[in-house]
Amino acid sequence: MRWISPALLVLCSANAAQAVIKPDILLIMADDIGIEGLGCYGGTSYRTPNLDRMAADGLRFSTAYSQPLCTPTRVQIMTGLYNNRNWKYFGILDPSATTFGHQMKTAGYATGIFGKWQLQS
Numbered sequence: 001m002r003w004i005s006p007a008l009l010v011l012c013s014a015n016a017a018q019a020v021i022k023p024d025i026l027l028i029m030a031d032d033i034g035i036e037g038l039g040c041y042g043g044t045s046y047r048t049p050n051l052d053r054m055a056a057d058g059l060r061f062s063t064a065y066s067q068p069l070c071t072p073t074r075v076q077i078m079t080g081l082y083n084n085r086n087w088k089y090f091g092i093l094d095p096s097a098t099t100f101g102h103q104m105k106t107a108g109y110a111t112g113i114f115g116k117w118q119l120q121s
Helices: 006-018 049-057 070-079 100-106
Strands: 087-089
């Protein structure tokens, strides 16, 4: 029987604890598309095989709420707050607001935002 140093066991278990794998996160927000437009939600209006595959392999929203206009929805999804609490005036994100991007950076993620957000912060 081989003898293993207790210090070696502690070192190995510390390295295993540090090997936590964070999932990749991709949030796609699309204007002017409803549940009927994506196959992963049962829609048949369009063929969306790549989005359907991402939805099947990951997590997706099954219950979500939005505003009747796209700009307030963008501001709301960035902060997680209702619009009466998260903006200075229409479509203007308060520069001091904490967004999910800030939270993700704090958690050690590299972040990026692309496309038409119109936050004008």
